[in-house]
Amino acid sequence: MGVGPAILVFLLLAVGWTLLPFIPGWRELVRKSDAAALPIQRRSEVDVRHFAQGFRAYLDRTLAGILERSRTAAGAVAGELADGTAYLVVPGGAAEADLPAAERSYCTRLVVSTGDLRLPADCVHAAEVYAGGELVGGARSVYRAAMADGALTLAEGSASLRWLHARRALTAGQGSRMCGRTSSDESVHLAPGCSFERLHAPRITFGDAIPGPQPAAGVTAVPESAPLAEADVRGLVDTRGGRWLVKGDFELPAGRCLDHDLVVDGAVVLREGARLQCSLKSRGPFRAERGVTVTGSVVGQRDVAFGPGCRVAGPVVSEQTLTLGAGSVVGSPASPTTVSALDIRIVPGVLCHGSVWAHRRGDVLVPAASAGERDVTA
Amino acid sequence: MDAERRTDLDLRAGYAHWWVLPVVVVVVFAAAVVAVVAALPVQDLPLPDPMRPLYVRIMLAALYLIIAIVVLNLLRHYYFTLNRLLGRQRHPYLDLDTAAWPPVTILIPAHNEERVIADILTALLEVDYPRDRLRIMPLNDRSTDGTRAIIDGFAQAHAGLVTPFHREGGLAGKAAALQDALPLITDDIVLVFDADYIPGRGLIKQLVAPFFDPEVGAVMGRVVPLNADVNLLTRLLDLERAGGYQVDQQARMNLRLVPQYGGTVGGIRRRAVEAVGGWDVRSLAEDTDITMRLLLAGWKTVYQNRSECYEQVPETWSSRMRQIFRWARGHNQVLRKYAGRLLFNRRTRLAEKVDGLLLLNIYLMSPIVVLGWVLGVVLWYLGVTKPGLIVILAVTSYSTLGNFAVFFEIAAATYLDGTRSRVRLLPFIMAGFLVSLMAVSRATVTQPFARPARNVHWHKTERSERTSRWV
Numbered sequence: 052m053g054v055g056p057a058i059l060v061f062l063l064l065a066v067g068w069t070l071l072p073f074i075p076g077w078r079e080l081v082r083k084s085d086a087a088a089l090p091i092q093r094r095s096e097v098d099v100r101h102f103a104q105g106f107r108a109y110l111d112r113t114l115a116g117i118l119e120r121s122r123t124a125a126g127a128v129a130g131e132l133a134d135g136t137a138y139l140v141v142p143g144g145a146a147e148a149d150l151p152a153a154e155r156s157y158c159t160r161l162v163v164s165t166g167d168l169r170l171p172a173d174c175v176h177a178a179e180v181y182a183g184g185e186l187v188g189g190a191r192s193v194y195r196a197a198m199a200d201g202a203l204t205l206a207e208g209s210a211s212l213r214w215l216h217a218r219r220a221l222t223a224g225q226g227s228r229m230c231g232r233t234s235s236d237e238s239v240h241l242a243p244g245c246s247f248e249r250l251h252a253p254r255i256t257f258g259d260a261i262p263g264p265q266p267a268a269g270v271t272a273v274p275e276s277a278p279l280a281e282a283d284v285r286g287l288v289d290t291r292g293g294r295w296l297v298k299g300d301f302e303l304p305a306g307r308c309l310d311h312d313l314v315v316d317g318a319v320v321l322r323e324g325a326r327l328q329c330s331l332k333s334r335g336p337f338r339a340e341r342g343v344t345v346t347g348s349v350v351g352q353r354d355v356a357f358g359p360g361c362r363v364a365g366p367v368v369s370e371q372t373l374t375l376g377a378g379s380v381v382g383s384p385a386s387p388t389t390v391s392a393l394d395i396r397i398v399p400g401v402l403c404h405g406s407v408w409a410h411r412r413g414d415v416l417v418p419a420a421s422a423g424e425r426d427v428t429a
Numbered sequence: 430m431d432a433e434r435r436t437d438l439d440l441r442a443g444y445a446h447w448w449v450l451p452v453v454v455v456v457v458f459a460a461a462v463v464a465v466v467a468a469l470p471v472q473d474l475p476l477p478d479p480m481r482p483l484y485v486r487i488m489l490a491a492l493y494l495i496i497a498i499v500v501l502n503l504l505r506h507y508y509f510t511l512n513r514l515l516g517r518q519r520h521p522y523l524d525l526d527t528a529a530w531p532p533v534t535i536l537i538p539a540h541n542e543e544r545v546i547a548d549i550l551t552a553l554l555e556v557d558y559p560r561d562r563l564r565i566m567p568l569n570d571r572s573t574d575g576t577r578a579i580i581d582g583f584a585q586a587h588a589g590l591v592t593p594f595h596r597e598g599g600l601a602g603k604a605a606a607l608q609d610a611l612p613l614i615t616d617d618i619v620l621v622f623d624a625d626y627i628p629g630r631g632l633i634k635q636l637v638a639p640f641f642d643p644e645v646g647a648v649m650g651r652v653v654p655l656n657a658d659v660n661l662l663t664r665l666l667d668l669e670r671a672g673g674y675q676v677d678q679q680a681r682m683n684l685r686l687v688p689q690y691g692g693t694v695g696g697i698r699r700r701a702v703e704a705v706g707g708w709d710v711r712s713l714a715e716d717t718d719i720t721m722r723l724l725l726a727g728w729k730t731v732y733q734n735r736s737e738c739y740e741q742v743p744e745t746w747s748s749r750m751r752q753i754f755r756w757a758r759g760h761n762q763v764l765r766k767y768a769g770r771l772l773f774n775r776r777t778r779l780a781e782k783v784d785g786l787l788l789l790n791i792y793l794m795s796p797i798v799v800l801g802w803v804l805g806v807v808l809w810y811l812g813v814t815k816p817g818l819i820v821i822l823a824v825t826s827y828s829t830l831g832n833f834a835v836f837f838e839i840a841a842a843t844y845l846d847g848t849r850s851r852v853r854l855l856p857f858i859m860a861g862f863l864v865s866l867m868a869v870s871r872a873t874v875t876q877p878f879a880r881p882a883r884n885v886h887w888h889k890t891e892r893s894e895r896t897s898r899w900v
Contacts, residue, residue, distance in 0.1 A: 075853040085850030086658035089671070091737035092629065098526065251527070288776065289727055292704035294643055296727045296776065312643035314727070332644040348641040350521070366528050366641045370521050382527075391524040405527035 099234045099251035099406060103198055103216035106179060110163070114138070118165050118183075129160070136161055136178070143167050143184055150174075167201065186217070190224070196231075203235070207242070221252070243399050243417045250407040253387060257415045258399020262360070262378045278310045278328075279303065286316075300335065303327070312347070323358075330365060337369075341376070355392070368392065375401045485813055488804055495801035502794060505787060506834035509680035510841045519683045523735055525638035532562040532616040533637055533696075538603045539567055542624035543575040549624055550583045550591065558633040563590065564616065567624075568606045570596045603692070604715035608708040611699065620696035626738050627655075628694075635736040636696050646701035646728025647720065649678065650694040650736030659744050664854055665861045666742040666749070671842035672835065678732040686784035687724060688732035692716030693740070701728045714759025717789070721767040724785060727776035750868040757792035757872035764789035795869040835862075 052060075079085065098104075110118075113132050121128045121140040128140040137159065139150070143166015150158060155171055161178040162168075168182035172189030179196045180186065186199035190206040196213040197203060203217035207224035214232040215221060221235040226244040233239060233247060238254040241247060245257075281287055286299035294312040301315040305322035311329055318335035321327065321343045330347030331337075337351040341358045348365035349355060355369035359376040366389045367373065367381055373392035375381070377400035382388035387405030395413035407413065535553060539546050546567065553565050565587075567580045577595060584591045594610050607621070618640050622628060632650065639645045651674045657667035681688045690697070692715060702708070705722040712718040720730050743749040771777065771785050836855055843852040 072856040076855065076857050079850055079853040080661060080664070080857075083658060085848055086664060088655045088657045088739065089653045089667075089737075089846055089848065091653055091739065092631075092735070098631075291726065292698070292700040292728070294701075298775075314644045330641065330643040332642050347643075350642040350644070364529075366525050368521055368525070368642070370519070386529045387527050388529065389525045389527045391521075406524070408524040410524075 099232045099249055100216060102196065102214045102232060103234065106181070106196065106198055110181060114140075114163060118163065122165055132161075138163060140164070141168065143182070147171055147189075168199075172206070185219075205229075241415045243415050245415045247407070247413040247415075248409055250403075250413075251405070253384060253404060255403040255405075255407055257375075257397045257401045257403075258377075261400060261402050262380050278308045301333075305340075359398075364388070366391070372396065374398070375403075377401065381405075485808070485811060488808055489813065492801060492804045492808065495797055495804070498790070498797060499794075499801065502787065502790075503834050506838050509684075510676055510834075510838045512680045512683055513676045513845065514841055516680075516683055518679070519685075520733075520735065522639040522642065522731070522733065523635070525641060526634070528638070528641065530559055530562055530634065530637060531618055531640065532564070533558065533618040533620060533633065534564045534566055534614045534616045535620045535622065535633070536607065536610055536614075537565070537567045537622050537624055538570065538606045539572065539576055539580075539624040540570045540601075541572045541574045541576060543572070543579060545625045546576050547579050547583070548627055549622060550580070552627045552629075553622075553633075554583075554587065554590070555630055556628065556633045557630050558637070560590065563633070565591045566610065566614070567591070567593045568596065568610050569593060570601060570603075570606045600710050602710065604708045604712055604718075605710040607715070608710050611703065611707055614699060617699050618696060619699050619702075621693055622738070623693040623740070625741050626693055628738050632694075632736055632738060635733055636694075639731045639733065640696070640698055642729075642731075644727075644729050645698065645731050646723040646726075647690040647697045647730040648695050648736075649688055649690050649730060649732050650738055651675070651678070651732075651734050652691065652694055652740045653737050654742040655739035656741050656744065661854075661857060661860070662746060662749060663742050663744055664851065665857055668839045668843070668851065668854060668858060669861065670742070671846055671848075672839035674732075675734065675842035675845050676838045679734045681784065682732040682734070684780070684784075685778075687720070687781055687788055688730050689788060690716050690720045690723075690730045694736070694738040697723075698728070701726070712759060713755055713762055717760055717763045718766075721763055721771065721785065721789070724777060724781065725767065725770055725774050746864060750864060753865050753868040754872045757869040758876055760789060760792040761873055761876055764793065792869050793873060795866045796873045799866075799870055 113134070117128070117130065117138070117140060121142070124140075124142070126142065129138065131137050138161040140163045141150075143164045147169045150162070150171065154160065155174060157175045157177065159177045162170075162176060162180045164181070165183040167184035167186075168180070169187045170176070170180070170189050170192060173191050174189060175193040176197070177195055179198070180194055181197070182199040182201065182203075184199070185201035186197060186203045188194065188197070188205045188209055191208040192206070193209070194211045194215070197211065197215050199217045199219070201217070202219040203215060203221045205211070205215075205223045205227050208226045209224065210228040210230070211233065212230050215229060215234070216232075217235045218237070219235070220238045220240065221233065222240045223229060223233075223242060223245050225242040227242070229245065229247045232249045232251070234250070235252040237252065238256070239250050239252040240256045241250075241258075243258050281290060281295075284295065284297060284301070286297045286301070287295055288298050289296040290311070294314060297313065297315045298317075300317035300319070301313070302320045303309055303322060303325040306324045307322075308326040309329060312331070313327070313329060314332045316334050319331065319333040319337045321339040323340040324342045325340075326343070327345040327347065330349070331345065332350045333355070334352045336353045337349065337355040339345075339357045339361050341360055343357065343361045345361075345363045345365070349363060349367045351369040351371075351373075353370065354372045354374075355367065356374040357363070357376050357379050360378040361376060362379070363381045364383065364386065369392035371392070372394040373390065374396045375390075375398065377398040380402045381390050382404035384404055389406045389408065390403055391406075391408045391410075393410045395407065395409040397413065397415050399415060399418065537546070537549055550565065550567065556563070567583075569577050569580055580591075580593045584593050594613060596606055596609060599605055599609055618637055620633065620636055636648050636650055639648045652670060654663060654667045654670055656663050658664070678688050697719065701723060702719060705719070705726045705728075708715050709718045723730060743752055768786060768789060771782055774782070777785070836858065839858065840852050840855060843849070
C-alpha cells in the first residue's frame, strides 16, 4: 500500500473512531425512545398513608362485589382476581379466622374480612390482610401489610414488612417490629422493645406511663427569669435577622429562658427547666436536661438527646441519633408535628403527636436499657 | 419510570466506606500526573528559571495557576459525582410532613406572561398548604399584554388569597420587582416561582419545611425541563440540568457546601434577606447574589432534590447563547463583588469558601482555559515550554470541560433518575460546551468594557405553549 492510501485509511479510521460514540446518540435523536420530560412527583410523596390509600382504592375497585356477596355466604370464599391475585374472604366475627390448614403457617392469599378478624399465631401473611372491623393478629406473626377499619392489634413479637394502617387505635405488642409505614387515624401505641421506621397518628405513645395531655395550643412557656441577654452569651457573633449566631458551644443555665432563634456552631446544653421560646439549630451534639421546654423547633446536625419530662412544640430533627426521655411530649393535639432522625431511641413513657420518622431504625427501649438511656440524657 | 428512580436509601445501603473510592480516584489521578511529569526528561521540565526574563516567569506562573484551577475543577466534578453515587445523602427536611405550617407568601414575578400566568395561579390554588396561611402575590411588572386582566380575574375570584401587586414605575426587572414587593409582605417565608413554572400539590410544604431550621436563609428545589423532547438543544439541556441538580446541587447539600438559590422553585426567609440588605436591583444574577450575601452573613441555602418543578428550557441556540451570556455576566459580577469578602469571612467554613469561590468561578473557566492554551502556545514559541506541559494542560482542560468529569456527572444523573436511553446523547454535550465556551468567553472578555446599565430589563426565555398541558 502506498503512502497516499495509507494516510486515507488512517484518516478514515480516525474519523470513524471519533464518530463511533455518536452513533447511538444519533439513533436516539432520530428515533426518540427516552425523550419525554422526567416524570416528577406532583403530589407529596411523604404522605405516610399513601400505600394504605392505594390499597383501599384497589379493594374498592376489585373486591367490592365479592365482599358484598360474601356477607351472605356461610363460610370462607376463595377465588382469584382478574390480576391473578388469590384471595380468601373470611366471615367476620369468628373467634379465629378459619384459614385452610396448609395456610395456617404461611398464607400467600389476600385475606379479607368484612367484619372483625382474628388471625392465628405464628403465621406469615405474604399478601395483604384487611378487616372491615377490628383486626387482631396472633403472636409472632408476620404481615406484608395490613389494614383495619376498626382497631388493629399486633400481638407480641409480630412484624410488618411494608405498612400498617388502622382507622381506630393501632397497638403493637412487646418486641414487635414495624418496617415501612405504620399509621392510624386515631392513635398508635408501641410497647417496649418495639422497633419502627415511620409512624403517623394524632397521638403516638411509647410504653406505659404516658404524660398528661398538653394544652390545646401547644407548649406555653412562662419564663421564670429574665430572658438571656446578648451579653450573657459567649461567642455571639451575629444577631441580625432575629437570629443569634453563636461560634463555639452554648449552655442555657437551669431555669433560664431564651427568646431568639439560635444557631450554635458547637455543642448545646440546655440545663434543667430551661425554656427556649424560639427555634434552635445545633451543629454539634444537643442535650436537653430534665423538664426543658421548647416552643419552636430543634434541628441538630449531630445527636440530639432530650432528658425526662421535656416538651417540644415544633419539629425535632436530628441527622444522627435522637433520644427522647421518659415523660417527654412532642407536638400537641391541636398542633401535631414531626420527629425525624437517622436513628431514634425512645424511653417508654413518651407521647408524640404527628409523625415519627426513623430513617434507619427507631427503637422503644425496654426498661432495663432505658435506665441506661436516662444516664445519657440526664 | 418513577418506580425505577433510585432512592437515596438504595444508594446508601452497603456503602458505609463511601469515602474510599474518592480517595482512590484522587490518588490514582495524582499518580498519573506524577508519572507523566516523571517520564519527561529533566531538561524538558518547564521549571521557572531565575535567569529567564521576568515576563516569561510571570507567564509560566500563570500557566501553572491555570493548570491548578483546571485540575481542581476536574477533581471537584469527580468528587461530587462519587459522593452522589456512593456517599451518604442528606435530606434532613424531607420527612417534615406534619407541622404547624407558618404563613407563607408566594411571589410570581411576571412581565407579559398572559400565555402562562393562569396556569401557575391555577396550580397554586390546588396546593395542599393550609389556605389560611397561604398568600399568592403575582408581581405584574408593567405588562402590556393581558397579564394584568388575568391576574385581576383570579384576585376577584379568590379575594384574600390572591393579592396582586401591579408595578407601574421604578427599575424594570425581576430583582427590582422582588425588592419593591418586600415591604408589602408580612410573612417571614417567601417562595418565588417564575410564571412559566407549574408547582405540584405537595411542593409548597416541601419548600417551606427547611425553614423550621433557623439557620436556613434560602431553599432551592429541583428544576426539570418540560420541553426536553423538542430538539437536540432541549435534550442536551435536559442532560445538563440533570447533572447540575441531581448531582452538583445535591452533592453540595450532602457535603454541607454552598447549594445555590436559583431564583425560582425556591424560597427565602424575609428577615434574612432584609438583614443582608434586600435584593440587589441592579444585579444580573440576583439569585447568585443573594446566595452569596446570605452565606457571608452566616445563613445557609439548602437544596431539596425531591422538590421538583417543571420549567421550559430554551429551544433555539441563539436564545441559549443569550441566556448563557446573561448568566456569565451576572455570575462574574457577583464574583467581583464577593470573592474577597468570602475569602476573609469569619462566618463561613474553609470548605464553604473553596466551594463558593469555585461556584462563582464557573463562568470564568472558559476564558481561563482559552488563556491557558494561548499561554502554552506563546511560551512554546518562546522556547520555554516543552510539549509535555501543553499536553497536560490540553488533556486536563478537555477532561474538565468536555470529557470525563462532566460526562461522568451527567451519566450519573441519568442513572439516578432511572432514565436509560437519553444517556446515549452524551457525546453531543460537546456541542453544548462549544456554544457555552463562545458565549461565556465573549461575556467575560467584554465585561470590563461594558457600560453599567442605566436600567435593568426583563430577561426571559422564549416559551412554547406546552406548559398548560400539565394543568
